[in-house]
Amino acid sequence: MKRSELISRILIITGILLAVGAPLFLWARTPLIHARMAEDGGWNPDVIQAEVGKPLHLKITSDDVVHGFAVGQMDMRSVDILPGKVTEVTLNFDKPGIYAFFCTRWCGLNHWRMRGTIEVSGASTDPQPASVPLYVSLNLDLDAPHDAPVVPTGKPSATSGQLLEANLPIDQSADYYRSHSPYEVFESLQNTSLTEAQRWDTVAYFWQSNTTPESLANGKQLYAQNCAACHGENGAGDGVFADDLAEAGEASMQTMEGAMNMVMQVPVDFTDPRRMLGASPALLQGKILRGGMGTGMPMWGVIFTEKQIWDLIAYIYSFQFEYGN
Ligand code: HEC
Ligand SMILES: [Cu+2]
Structure with missing residues (x-):
């Protein structure tokens, strides 16, 4: 065998070894992620590193009940994580940043606390810059x-x-709708010939014309999945978990960071006109993005896309108005 031939053979064999070995190596580097109910520790590990443009392979299992796995602000279908089984997920990121992953199954009282983060480094390959939320540019005081x-x-x-x-x-602009409460629009009609009831009907129509059936349907689905357990299927603040929230605050959350400082409140009743007709879409957006500081309201900004949040808001107002077809 000539020397050059030998070298090329060695190169080929090295190539094969690398081709087989690299995925194995990557595989081995990803630890098995364990899911447990929040009060038993949630996700472990709960911080994962990744890089833009490099697929992230995850293997996940559950140590107790059925959980779900999804990553916020990404167009991905959630997967179920079954006890004793290993589920594999591959993720691709086009922007650096901190992404949240979360449980998508109502596994227990503190289900919505089952969150972890994926820290993605690298340069962005997404041409769209991040936008400033409306409640920030309007300088709204969310707690007033x-x-x-x-x-x-x-x-x-x-x-x-x-x-x-x-x-x-x-x-008629979308900005006007988003930055005014139904009550403010009602007030703006004061000098018209309309009766009070007619003015409210006009507001209802204005609200309906600022949404679409698709947006309402999408909001309804997101609401049923993520909000109804606390705020109630019909928005009345009487979800199955509402009664248990205070108890959960005392009992099961004591092991969790910051739990001692929590003041649990009753979920807001979205059918209460006094509260909801006085809130602008921008204000609700802020509350949903930020969550209640130190109350039972989770922070959703890391989970939903901007569009998903506007869909949720459109749906929440539908508890106030009778919409036509
Ligand atoms: C674990 C229970 C819980 C879940 C789940 C929950 N909320 Fe809440 N929410 C609360 C509580 C408690 C409050 C009242 C305290 C506060 O404002 O911090 C609240 C307040 C709010 C408010 C403020 C309304 C106002 O006028 O001040 C909005 C808007 C809201 N929730 C929307 C949502 C949406 C949308 C979802 C689902 C994506 C959701 N919530 C899921 C418990 C919950
Ligand atoms: Cu869970």
Whole structure:
């Protein structure tokens, strides 16, 4: 065998070894992730490193009940994590940053505390810059009371409002809608010939015309999955977990960081007109993105995309208004 031939053989064999070995090496580097109910420790590990442009392979198992796995702000289908079984997930990131991964199954009272982070380093390959949330650019105080001083006697009807709306002085831009509460729009109609009930109907129509059936349907689904357990299927603040929230605060969360400083509150009743008609979409956006500071309201900013949050907000208002078809 000639020397050059020998070298090329060695190169080929090395190539094969690398081709087989590299994935094995990557595989071995990813530890098995264990999922447990939040009070028993949640995800372990709960911080994972990744790089832009390099697929991240994860292997996940559950040590107790069925959990789910999804990563926030990503278009991915959640996967179930079954006890004693290993589920494999491959993720790709196009932007550096801190991503949240979370449980998608209502595994227990503190289900929504089952969160971890993926720290992604590298340069962005996504051309879209991150946008500033509206509540920040409007400089809203999320903790200021926002009750509407006047509320309608019944549920305002968008269908009736549509008939009145034709020549009314309402700014039709999405920004106007997002930065004003239903009450403020009601107030702005003060100098028209409309009765109070008609003004509220007009507001209902204005709210409906700022959403779409698709957005409402999407919001409804997200709500059922993520919010109903506390805020109630019909928005009345009476979800199955609502009663247990206070108890959970005392009993099961004591082992968790910061739990001692928590003041648990009752979930907000989205059917209460005083509260909801006094809140602008931007204000609700802020509350949802940020979560209640030290209360039972989780922080959703790391989970949902901007569009998903507007869909949720559109759906939350639908508890206040009678929408037509
Ligand atoms: C674990 C229980 C729980 C879950 C789950 C939950 N919330 Fe809440 N939420 C609360 C509590 C408690 C409050 C009231 C305390 C506060 O504002 O911090 C609240 C307050 C709010 C408010 C503030 C309303 C206002 O006028 O001040 C909004 C908006 C809201 N939740 C939306 C949502 C949405 C949307 C989801 C689902 C994506 C959700 N919540 C899931 C418990 C929960
Ligand atoms: Cu879980």
